[in-house]
Amino acid sequence: DQQVKQNSPSLSVQEGRISILNCDYTNSMFDYFLWYKKYPAEGPTFLISISSIKDKNEDGRFTVFLNKSAKHLSLHIVPSQPGDSAVYFCAAFSGAGSYQLTFGKGTKLSVIP
Amino acid sequence: DTGVSQDPRHKITKRGQNVTFRCDPISEHNRLYWYRQTLGQGPEFLTYFQNEAQLEKSRLLSDRFSAERPKGSFSTLEIQRTEQGDSAMYLCASSYGGYSPLHFGNGTRLTVT
Numbered sequence: 001d002q003q004v005k006q007n008s009p010s011l012s013v014q015e016g017r018i019s020i021l022n023c024d025y026t027n028s029m030f031d032y033f034l035w036y037k038k039y040p041a042e043g044p045t046f047l048i049s050i051s052s053i054k055d056k057n058e059d060g061r062f063t064v065f066l067n068k069s070a071k072h073l074s075l076h077i078v079p080s081q082p083g084d085s086a087v088y089f090c091a092a093f094s095g096a097g098s099y100q101l102t103f104g105k106g107t108k109l110s111v112i113p
Numbered sequence: 114d115t116g117v118s119q120d121p122r123h124k125i126t127k128r129g130q131n132v133t134f135r136c137d138p139i140s141e142h143n144r145l146y147w148y149r150q151t152l153g154q155g156p157e158f159l160t161y162f163q164n165e166a167q168l169e170k171s172r173l174l175s176d177r178f179s180a181e182r183p184k185g186s187f188s189t190l191e192i193q194r195t196e197q198g199d200s201a202m203y204l205c206a207s208s209y210g211g212y213s214p215l216h217f218g219n220g221t222r223l224t225v226t
Contacts, residue, residue, distance in 0.1 A: 004155075006155075009153075032212040034214060036217075041219070042219050043117070043204055043206070043217030043218050043219045043220055044156065044204075044217050045217070046214035046215070046216065049212075049214060051212075089155050089156070091155075093212050098169060099144070099161065099168075099169075099210070099211070099212075100158050100161065100169055101146070101158065101215055102158065103148075103155030103156045103157075104155050105153065105154055105155045106154075106155050
């Protein structure tokens with residue numbers, strides 16, 4: 001069963017516009033969430049994280065929003081740049097004494113110049 | 114910070130052979146993770162270590178897979194009697210522990226013919 005779901009396999013956005021990547025989760029024990037970016041032939045790179053006690057975290061052009069009641073989070077990238085083109089993964093720590101990090105399937109973002 | 118190093122980058126083996134991969138984590142990190150990723154999927158958790166202790170293993174990890182982290186430094190992942198279904202990218206990551214972000218290496222791509 002997929003506990004972290006990224007239902008959009010791909011997303012195309014014009015350069016300078018906002019990119020919104022979505023993620024849903026089913027496990028109510030998840031209490032810390034991270035976003036990773038992955039370029040081809042490289043390992044995933046950490047982008048930004050959010051604790052379940054917060055609803056927003058911002059770092060430069062990247063903002064993550066968490067709606068705990070809906071079990072939904074989103075990553076906003078403003079403004080989008082061609083170098084942002086990559087696969088983005090949503091991930092969650094299980095909590096309850098486990099430090100296993102569970103990933104979604106990813107969303108491929110293409111930023112069109 | 115020299116990053117997480119994995120060796121080899123690529124491995125081609127025949128079905129039934131044993132293979133071993135090595136991971137050198139970031140030196141200050143005490144937690145080390147192994148993941149597997151196949152095309153179109155997110156990284157799938159295999160196991161993790163806190164120093165030299167293996168704390169969690171995926172239920173999906175067959176008996177043919179074994180990981181070690183002697184002296185809490187580098188780690189090895191061995192796959193015995195490889196099968197074609199083992200073909201994947203094997204990723205290693207390390208972290209400070211707790212909910213600190215995982216830092217990934219660039220992976221070892223295994224092809225079983």
